[in-house]
Structures are given as structure tokens and as C-alpha cells.
Amino acid sequence: MELFINNVSKQFKDKNAVNDVSLHITSGVWGLLGANGAGKTTLMRMIAGIMEPSDGKIEYDGIPITTLKGKYRDIFGYLPQEFGFYPEFTVKDYLEYVATLKGLTKKDTKKKINELLENLSLENVRNKKINKLSGGMKRRVGIAQALLNDPEVLILDEPTSGLDPGERVRFRKMISEFAKDRIVLISTHIVSDIEYIATKNAIMKNGQIIATGTTDELVQEMNGKVWECEVSTEQLPEYEKKLQIVNLRNEDDGKVTVRYLAEKPFSSESFKVKPRLEDLYLWLFPQETNKEVK
Template sequence: MKLELNKLTKRFSAKTAVEDMNITINSGVYGLLGANGAGKTTLMRMICGVLAPSSGSITLNGADIAEMGEQYRDLLGYLPQNFGYYPDFTAEEFLLYVAALKGIPPRNAKLKANDLLQTVALSDVARKKIRTFSGGMKQRLGIAQSMLNDPRIVVLDEPTAGLDPKERVRFRNLISDLAKDKIIILSTHIVSDVEYIADQILVMKKGRLLMTGTVEELTSSMENCVWNCLVPAREADSWNDKYCISNLKHEGNHLELRIVSKERPLPDAVPVAPTLEDLYLYYFQDESPAKPLKGVSL
């Protein structure tokens, strides 16, 4: 299965949300990484056929998805950033309702719903109303509804937003289990959500595809750009103004800083192995003004 984006562009009046996107997506998990406003949601909505591109095209195995129509939608599972649900439905009722909308026969729908509720660890609350669910439980239910038609292409927009660390780990494990022989596109600005499960990372910035590759390929481009150094705690703010700091910890009256910079910040700064979070912070440090370092007493 091959999904191809060819010079894909989407404009809204004077703003270009996605510009000249060219990429081929095969089976596997793709992490779409970028700051808020990078164009991730617009791109995913075009992939799902919710938005029509201003120019360019999306093809599946050579066929334009706009021309495929229902045939394409039958292959698609979509979890939008805020998926709609009826709070007084039970989890089982909701899945059966969505299955009916997707045209799945009732007998098959019942079996599939029960199977998915077990897969997402909600079978013990299948007959409880959704309004009683935690945020993580609702997200797992959202994943289940996206998988009802056994899709070959699964698009998940910010599925872990607002989840606690334990729920995010559960989610990552679930996606890894579901990924066999499918295209899964996962959008997020939470680096750890894709670092361990994505086969490929797609980095978007201001509507454009900035870079693509495996975690190892992308982080290797940051070799000798991440440093550990020790500075006096009273100088914390000046270092924060001057450099991109990805981590810090107290060492007596000093701070050990992890700095992302193409230049060695101090003669005795030690190069360290870069991570995907280092890369993200380096390329998106201009998305918001520098902030004071938290937890630093001067």
C-alpha cells in the first residue's frame, strides 16, 4: 500500500497552511511532529478527505483519493483531535452506533465492537456511560471507533493530548500492536509519543515538510550539537537567553545545562548523544519567546 502526496497545498484566504508537500508513505507508523500551528491538522484532514487541497493531489496506489470516494473511505480510520461522542451512550452503544454509520452489518458490528473494547482495555466498562470515563478512557474509545472497519490507513490527530504519562505509555503500546500491515499517521507535538513507536518521523514547520527519516537518521544530523556544561546558578537567565537549553539540574551552587547549539558553548563543554527532543527544541525554539528557567533559585 502506497499513499503519495504530490505538491499538496492548502490555502485559507491569505494564509497557506500546507505548502508544496511531497512524500510517499508506505505501511508503518509515521510520527508527524511539529509545533501548534505547523499545519499538521490541515494535512491530516486532507489525507482523510475532509478538506480538499487548493492544489496538488493525494493518491493511493496511483489512484486519486478524491476520485476513489467511498472506496477510499472504506479503507480509512480517523480520530480527530476532538472526536464527537454522546455522553449518555455506553461504550458499546457508541461503537455500535458508529458501526451502523459505517455500514457494518449488525452481527459483525457486535463482534468487532466487543473485540476492540477488549483490545483497548475497556471491556469491563463496556456498559458504562461515556460521561463517566476519564480522558484516557475516552481516547481509547476514540481509537476503537477508528478501527471498527478494520482500516488499512489510520490517522490519529493529537491522540494523547491531555493524557497522563501512564495513559500515554498504554496508548503507544496499543498503536504498536495495531500497526501490522497498516499505514498509521500519528500527529503530535509530544516527542516521546512518537520516539519509540514511529518507523519514520515527518517534521513539519510553518506548513512545510522540514525533514523526514528514522529517529536515528534525524538525531545523527545533530551530532556535536548537544553539550553538557556547568555554569554558576546566578547566570541561568543569561544562558537561557543565549542558548537553547533542553534540560538542567542543580549541582550545588552551579547548574548542569544540556545545551543545543552548533557551536561549543564553553571550552570545557562535553558533547553528548542527541535525542529527538533535542532536535525538536532546536528547530522550534523560535516558535515562542524564551522563558525563565523554572525551579532555579538565584
């Protein structure tokens, strides 16, 4: 079970949204990390067969997906950033409709829908119209439709958008179990979605893959660049002005522990700390430092 992305590019007028991307994706959870506008969604849409590359090709087990056509769709599940549904559909109606499109039998449809509603905590809203659901619940319905045909290849674009922290934990557990003998590719800018469950990660910036590897391999780049120190509240504005701060923690003694990224320590009181994937992400995408990176 292998997905080959071979020198794939996508040109939109005067912009290269994806530029000569190559990846060899094997079974397990893969994370595709990048800031908004990095080209992740365009790449996902090409892998899904919704959009054709301007150059390059995508193969599943050595066969181009354009050749596989329906056979590829049969083993494929996809959650886009925004999924469409008729306003009058209930959750159950919508999942039955998608199951029909995916060719499931009535028996399999009933069994799979019941299983997914339970796993995604949607049982109590099975007969509720989707347009009346919260954003988090709508997202869970989207995840359910992607899983209906028990796909060999599952592509999830920003899957936890709108989910609360508890829902994110349950989602990660479910996906980790699901991916044992399948390919799962998760595109996200929320680092915690993939930090601990991803077999490998690919980092995308300006339409290109700039790094690939396990979490442990990738964070090695940040060795000696992540620091902590304790400062007074009076000192804090100076640190905030001059440093790329990734975290602040108030201490019982009234001081503040500052975690920051730098090639060398800002003060003699600073000490090196073990880097995390979030540190690497914010180092590569400094404009995201003041945004939500969970």
C-alpha cells in the same frame, strides 16, 4: 499499500495552511511532527477526504481518493483532534453506532468492540456516558472508534492528548503492533509518541515539509549541537538567560546538569552528547522550548 501526497496545497483566504506538500507513505508508523499551527491538522483532514486540496492530489495505491470515495472510507480510520458524539451515548452505544456507519456486521461489531474495550482499558466504563468520562478516557474512546473497521490506513491527530504516561506507553505498544501491514500516520508535537516506534518521520513547519527520514537519519543534523555541563545553582540563571536549555537535572552534590543546544560550547566544561529527536524538534521550533514536549 502506498499513500501518495502529490504537491498538495490548501489556501484559506490570504493564508497557505499547506504549501506544496509531497509525501510517499508506505506501511508502518509514520510520524508527522510540527508545532501547533504548522499545518498538520489541515493536511490530515485532506488525507481523510474531509477537505479538498486547493491544488495537488492524494492517491491510495495509485488511485485518487476522490475516485475511490466509499471504497477508501471502508479501509480508512481517523481520529481528529476533537471527535463528536451525542451527550447521551454510552461508550458501547457510541461504538455500536460508529460500527453501523462503517458497515460492520452485528457479529463483527460485538467481537471488535469487546477486543478494543479490553485493549484500551475501557471495559469498566462500557455502559458509562461518554460526557461523564475523563479527558483521557474520551481520547481512548476516540482511538477505539478509529480502529473499529480494522483500517488499512489509520490517521491519528494528536492521539495522546489527555493520556497519562502509562496510557501513552500502552498506546505506543498497541499502535506498533497494529501497524505491521498497515499505514499509520500520527500527527503530534509530543516527540515521545513517535520517537521509537516510527518507521519514518516528516517534519512540518509553516505549511511545508522541511525534512523526512528515520529518527536516526533526522537527528544527524544535531551532531555537535547538543551539549551538557554541570553548573552551580548560582551559575544557572546566567545559563538560562543565554542558552536554549532543553533539560535540567539536579545532582546529589547540589549542582545542576544542563542540557542545551548550541553551535558551539558555552563553556570549557561542556561536552558533546548524543542527540535525540526531541533536540532536533526544539532546534527547529525554539518557541516550544519552554512548553511541554514529552
